[in-house]
Structure formats: structure tokens, C-alpha cells
Amino acid sequence: MNTxxxxxxxVHGELIAARMELPEDERPLAYALFAHCFTCSKDLKAVVNISRALSSRRIAVLRFDFTGLGESEGDFSATSSLGGAAVLAAASNIPTTTAIVTIAAPFNPANLRKMLGISTEQVEQTGQATVSIGGRTFTIRKSLLDDLESQQPTETLRRLKAALLVMHSPRDQVVGIENAADIYRAAPHPKSFISLDSSDHLLSDPRDSSYAAGMIAAWAGRYLVLPDTSTPASIPPEVIDNRVIARTTADGFRTELFANGFPLIADEPVDLGGGNEGPSPYEYLLAALGACTGMTLQLYARKKGWPLNDVVVRLSHQKIHAEDCRDCDEKDRRIDSIERELEISGELDGAQRQRLMEISDRCPVHRTLTGEVRIKTILRPV
Structure with missing residues (x-):
């Protein structure tokens, strides 16, 4: 991941802190602006997960802290940050907006007073109210409440010129599912709704944020204008030499891979400290051998004119003691053992099948794994 x-x-000259999540080659198909929920921050786990999942699908995401929150300067009580409601209000002022997504957004921002249990009497007397949200204390000014109550969500939604995706959980205990229904009814087409089923308001379970990100990326793809690939564009040095890039973050073992322009994810199983969000490095190794084996057999059969249909390669990997290997020289160490099973379909005779099994040992990845490999590591300055 490229952050x-x-x-x-x-507007007051105060610095707003943000992160830009980019594809590794810094050539996104589109840009997204992520406005987080009330009193949250750009570093909320669900915000990070969705942003990174979208960037892995070549949608760059700018996630930022609203005024007075997270790393941003200023006074939070002097601003408002209602995520989905904010982007709905701002969309009409951004003519390049193609698609809008709301996640657990309130329909009417004016309901904030009731949602937070803010006393009308206290606000009228002091001009502000103090509320506790998620164990943190925030000051809400009367000017903020007056601004929110002046909003006209129905009229705002009717003026939308972009496609809309409404996402909400029917079990949301903070913002009820009826808000999603009101947003959907008020908005013009094109519009879509996706239920987040059992997720909570903040999508605390990583599986929920990953699901939401996948759905957003798939939906947004219908509205993206893909670039013309007939004329090569300027390509950064990291991509010209076609290197595979792997980036592992500090939280767990989840690794973003970028290979020949294709985003992939690697991880470790939960019992090994990972999140099981993708194949392990050894599983990718087996996948490379399996793919290379199948391709090699198909290429050989085509050259021979043999009626080979499908090739299925099943592989497994384990560590064994060298003493259990009759062809191993050193008997006091453990070695890697890969078992490969071939399933070949087609009108082939026994001799042809035997020859294809022999050819499987000639695939380039097989030769790399069984040959002498040198790995040179250099430390790149940051």
C-alpha cells in the first residue's frame, strides 16, 4: 500500500491532516474522498480498511481528520462532521463527482440533538453542550446544531447529479435503518442499496469493512471512465522494470502485493498471528508452481497437436527431516517437500500422459525451485 x-x-487557515492511499504505481483510475463519521478520525480501523481495499483496486482515497479531530488543527465544536450527510450536502458543489456512497448515514442531520441526548434548555442558556461519545468528551455549540437543523436533506438529495449507493445495517443501534430508507426514497436514479447485515454502526469487525470495500469497488466500477491504454502513459521507475512490490503494515501480517499492475493480498492464518485475509507466502509459492505447470503442459500439447483439455494441479507443502529423503545428502536438517498431483483430461493415450507428467518437471518455476537460486538484498534509503 502506498500511503x-x-x-x-x-477556510480558517487551520491545517487539516490527511492520508492519501494510492495504488503502488500511483496511477489510479479514480479518486475518492472519505468523510468519516461524527467524532471519529481518518485512522478509524474501518476507514483505513475500506480506503486501502479501494486503493488496491486502483481507486485512490483521501481520508482526513475534520477540524479539531485526530491530527487536525482547530476547535471541533466550531465545525460539523456527519460523514455521509456531509458528502451528500457537498456533492452538488463538486461537479466532477461521479458516484457517492453513504455508510450508516443519518437522513436528517437535525436529529443529532436527539441522538446525543443534548438538552435544549442547556444549549439555549449556555450556547453549548457537553456530551460523552465513546468515552471521550466533546463540546457541541449551538451554532452547529442550528446549522444542522437548517439543512433540507430531501431537497439536497433531489438535486444529486451522481449515482448513489446506500449501505446500512438493519442492526445499527446508533443510526436506525429507516434513515437508509429515507435517503434511498428521496434520491433520484441511478441509486442502489446494499445491506450490511449484522455489522455494527462503525463496522468494527474487519470482515464487515472488507465486505463493504469490495461492494463499493465493484459498484463504482460501473461509473468509472477507464483510461485509453492504447497510448502508453508515463510510468514510474518501479513499474518500468516490472518488479513485484510487497508492503507489510505494522498491524499484523497483512501484505499488499502489486504484480504487473494486479493487486493481491497475502496474510497468515489466525493461529499464526495473521488475519487470514489472503493466501500465505507458501501458498503463493505453490500457486506459482501450479500455474506454471498447467501453462507448460498446455503449451507442449498445443505444439504436439495433442487433444489436451483441462489440467488440474493439486499441490501441498511440508517440512520433512532429510533423513526421510533417500536423495538428500545432509541427514541432520529439515528440507522443504512439495507434492504435486496432476489431473489431465482429454483423449490421450498412456504414452502421451506419461510424457506430459515428465514435461511438468520442465516448467520454469519448477526449475527455479530445484535449481540454484541467489537472492541479493539491498537496503533502500527512506
């Missing part, structure tokens, strides 16, 4: 720190001033 860049960004700052920009708000």
Missing part, C-alpha cells in the same frame, strides 16, 4: 501524508488548510 502519503497530506495537509491542507481549511
Amino acid at each position: 502519503k501524508r497530506v495537509t491542507f488548510p481549511n
Whole structure:
């Protein structure tokens, strides 16, 4: 994952802290602006998960802290940050907006007072109210409440010029599912709704945020204008030499891979400390051998004119003691053992099948694994 720190001033000149999540080659198909939920931050786990999942699908995402939250400067009580409601209100002022997504968004921001249990009497007397959210204390000014109550969500939604995707959980205990129904009814077509089923308001379970990200990326793909690939564009040095890039973050073992322009994910099983969000490195190794084996057999059969249909390769890997290997020289160490099973379909005779099994040992990846390999490591300055 390619994450860049960004700052920009708000209307009062205060610096807003942000992160830009980019594909590894820094050539996104589209850009997304992520407005987080009330009193949350750009570093909320669900925000990070969705942003990174979208960037792995070549959608760059700018996630930022609203004024006075997270790493941003300013006074939170002097601003408002209602995520989905904010982007709905702002969309009409951004003509390049193609698609909008709301996640657990309130329909009417004016309901904030009731949702937070803010006393009308206290606000009228002091001009502000103090509320506790998620164990943290926040000051809410009367000006903020007055601004929210002046919003006209129905009229705002009717003016939308972009496609809309509404995502909400029927079990949301903070913002009820009826808000999603109201947003959907008020908005013009094209519009879609996806239920987040059993997730909570903040999509605390990583599986829920991963699901949401996948659905958003698939849905948004219908509205993206893909670039013309007939004319090569300027390509960064990292991509010109076609290197595979792997980036492992500090939280767990989840690794973002970028190979020949294709995003992949690697991870470790839960019992090994990972999140099981993708194949393990050894499983990718077996996948490479399996793919290379199948391709090699198909290429050989085509050259021979043999009626080979499908090739299925099943592989497993384990560590064994060298003493259990009759062809091993050193008997006091453990070695890697890969078992490969071939399933070949087609009108082939016994001699042809035997020959294809022999040819499987000639696939380039097989030769790499069984040959002498040198790995040179250099440390790149940061």
C-alpha cells in the first residue's frame, strides 16, 4: 500500500491532516474522498480498511481528520462532521463527482440533538453542550446544531447529479435503518442499496469493512471512465522494470502485493498471528508452481497437436527431516517437500500422459525451485 501524508488548510487557515492511499504505481483510475463519521478520525480501523481495499483496486482515497479531530488543527465544536450527510450536502458543489456512497448515514442531520441526548434548555442558556461519545468528551455549540437543523436533506438529495449507493445495517443501534430508507426514497436514479447485515454502526469487525470495500469497488466500477491504454502513459521507475512490490503494515501480517499492475493480498492464518485475509507466502509459492505447470503442459500439447483439455494441479507443502529423503545428502536438517498431483483430461493415450507428467518437471518455476537460486538484498534509503 502506498500511503502519503497530506495537509491542507481549511477556510480558517487551520491545517487539516490527511492520508492519501494510492495504488503502488500511483496511477489510479479514480479518486475518492472519505468523510468519516461524527467524532471519529481518518485512522478509524474501518476507514483505513475500506480506503486501502479501494486503493488496491486502483481507486485512490483521501481520508482526513475534520477540524479539531485526530491530527487536525482547530476547535471541533466550531465545525460539523456527519460523514455521509456531509458528502451528500457537498456533492452538488463538486461537479466532477461521479458516484457517492453513504455508510450508516443519518437522513436528517437535525436529529443529532436527539441522538446525543443534548438538552435544549442547556444549549439555549449556555450556547453549548457537553456530551460523552465513546468515552471521550466533546463540546457541541449551538451554532452547529442550528446549522444542522437548517439543512433540507430531501431537497439536497433531489438535486444529486451522481449515482448513489446506500449501505446500512438493519442492526445499527446508533443510526436506525429507516434513515437508509429515507435517503434511498428521496434520491433520484441511478441509486442502489446494499445491506450490511449484522455489522455494527462503525463496522468494527474487519470482515464487515472488507465486505463493504469490495461492494463499493465493484459498484463504482460501473461509473468509472477507464483510461485509453492504447497510448502508453508515463510510468514510474518501479513499474518500468516490472518488479513485484510487497508492503507489510505494522498491524499484523497483512501484505499488499502489486504484480504487473494486479493487486493481491497475502496474510497468515489466525493461529499464526495473521488475519487470514489472503493466501500465505507458501501458498503463493505453490500457486506459482501450479500455474506454471498447467501453462507448460498446455503449451507442449498445443505444439504436439495433442487433444489436451483441462489440467488440474493439486499441490501441498511440508517440512520433512532429510533423513526421510533417500536423495538428500545432509541427514541432520529439515528440507522443504512439495507434492504435486496432476489431473489431465482429454483423449490421450498412456504414452502421451506419461510424457506430459515428465514435461511438468520442465516448467520454469519448477526449475527455479530445484535449481540454484541467489537472492541479493539491498537496503533502500527512506
